Amino acid sequence: MDENSTLSPAHSDAAASSSANTPPLPYVPSALAPFAGLWRGEGEGAYPTIDDFAYTEEIEFAPTGKPFLAYRSRTREAGSGRPLHSESGFLRLVGEDEAELLVAQPTGFTEIHRGQVREGTIELSMVVLSASPDAKPVHSIRRQLSVRGGDLTYDLWMAHDLTPLTHHLHGHLRRD
Template identity: 45%
Template sequence: MGRTRRLRPGNACSGVTMIGSGRRNWNMLRAYVPGGPWTRVVGPGSTIGGAESGFAHMPLGHRRESLRSLAMELTPNLVPLSRLVGTWAGDGSGGYPTISPFTYHEEITFAFVGKPFLVYTQRTRGADGTPMHMESGYLRHTGDGHLELVLALPTGQVELAEGSLDADADTLTLELDARVWSTSTAKDVSATRRTYRLSGDTLDTVLDMEAVGESMSRHLESRLVRQG
């Protein structure tokens, strides 16, 4: 069974949930809000002490301080990605030359697990709540703005993507081009191009795809917001 170690006031984002032999589970990262309750910042689970507000509801100054503290906990190569850590959700739209347009609800999580990469998970549901798609993998920043993203998809594809990270005071942009390997029974997907653009608490995503004989074309677009 896991046990939770609380943070000391003034030590935002340094507390973790300890699992079994004491290994860190960064999916349950917590933050202390000065003058307020213990609240969840990253990952699943209920907030501590019955708090109803999380990171997205912190005053701006507290949010910035929490991100700075989180950056100090990350391995050095991941510090430029600190703003990306967390769960994001919102609506999107899709299409392709071979299919009819559709809409969906999407949730993406980038989690720090104490290693030099972020764990990526994504799930989508239809308007009626029906599960549509999911994928998972690992995002690495190898330095000098170079990114690598390895993804596994249940539709029989594996994506090996590389690209660039562009960061300034207000915006974080990830652009990744992927080679795709498919199983013998999967639909033919040759390549993908992914863009993630973070501004404030909004994450815009774009997926272009080269598949089933079609040239690189827009497949998915979504606008997600940080979840508390």
């Protein structure tokens, strides 16, 4: 490489850290960087067809060295610690400031959402919702993620069976 060439962030990190004999930090697209990391906190759930509930949650957006973050979420009932819900997938950059969230749930759903990344917030609209034949009748999901300082908040809306799109979950987590 000649002295006029420029290095990508992944290469420049590797070059800088190889001199210190430490592994390079994985590349993270700058628009997704605020979301990267491990987050722990609490949430509340409500829906017209169920009793309100509280939960604890751990979310991780893990760097992969590629232009996406691996995503996982695990929730537990507040108080008892009983496992409630889990999901995993990827948060990826699909344009300069557009993100796509791909989610798989063990309840038989896969989701694809897209939205603009603006000042640490992603308003995600559903592109595809697929369900296994015996999954519950969920018809639509919408999500919003926001990072401010060391706090991650999110909201989720869901349309289920005969209930139209309704706010269902709110979470507030802190960077671990």
